[in-house]
Amino acid sequence: MSQDGVIFRRFESGDADDVWHLHRSASEAVGVRGPEGTWEDDLRNVGEVYIASGGDFVVAHIGPQLAAMGGLKPVDNDVAQLKRLRVDPAFQRRGLGRRILSELESRAVSLGFKWIKLDTTKSQVGAQRVYETAGYTRCAEGMLHGHPVIFYEKRLAGPD
Template sequence: MAQANASTLRRFNRQFTQRIGALDDRFLGQNRPLGTARLLFEIGRGERRVLKLRSRLGLDSGYLSRLLRGLESEGLIRVEPDPDDRRRRIATLTRRGQREWNELEARSERLAQRLIGPLSPVHRARLDEALLTADRILTSASATFRVVDPRSSDAAWAVAHYIRELDRRFETGFHPPDATEEDARILEPPDGVFLVMHSDGAVVGCGGLRALECGVGEIKRMWVRESLRGVGLGPRLLAELEGHARRLGHRRLLLDTNATLTEAIAMYRRSGYAEIERYNDNPYAQLWFEKMLDG
């Protein structure tokens, strides 16, 4: 089963890169070398910081520098120091560069259109769905967990999304009483932990654990990016937090939630959480769960 699965991925990879990828490369490198075209493409897509470009494209700094100089001397980009940190540099498209980029885009678009051209609307829609599903699952597969300071920018970004969503979904809105600073303190080592999930360099979820009393922990701030729900990230995040709880010596984990969060509730139940009586006075909570940790 797992065997069969990996070979599907490999077969698909061969077919796909041969059919789509190769064409894509050739289109990009129409008039200029592939490396240069990829760089121009990335700058046009919005990544202007040279440092980020280097890591995203996986290039040697010397090599990238030369590529940038090449594009600059062609008049397609302008490279200037970052005012925030003058060691860093920022590349922006000139008017000519923008035009060139638009052309690359259009060419890529036409190619993609041509590839799906023979398909009926029904099969286009099915292809769309299949690719979206595959992409979501692969993104989930490559997600990584990182313990971060709850005050870090990644954590703040995730929690802000968490709060915004609850505010949208709760009938009463959501305006948590905890001062963020205090909230951060309890989710911080040594008594707590705050995890951020990353995939492809972007934050895709978060979750925190705090100590309630001796041997008892509480899950807080669990959130998964909406576009990535239903692909198993929630259970993995939960399992990760449970691992930390065990290491902190907890034997029992609690959490509270709101009745409108039906998917989350279903996931808690699937993951072995059982409903219990109210254990706190959180005004937004309508359901309470516990799970005993063994081992």
């Protein structure tokens, strides 16, 4: 446990409902929550989609409360896609997004990935700032699920 009471650990099956609720509430808070759809199926099967596939999914708790989360989904042997980085609106602006991003990057290096790719909506200026200050480079723009998005990538430090 860290000095501020935040515990980072791998997703466990008992986290499923909390992960779903954090995804929906955090998405709503930034104005990107749409109707439930197949684009969210990964969150109904985190163990298989993220962990069993060779990636990872991290949750951060403060006491009993799920405060933040994020996943790494393998694209190929060298590239992981960062997905579902969420911070509970009640815990935002405390550096948790940066901390869980750093935790996921460390796990990506230990899993042998050389690159992380991700996307975020154009409206999520706070998320863009987190990624850009962490060394991510904008590489494209597009549309996903009806939202304008920015695509980012970062070369990870680590053995080649």
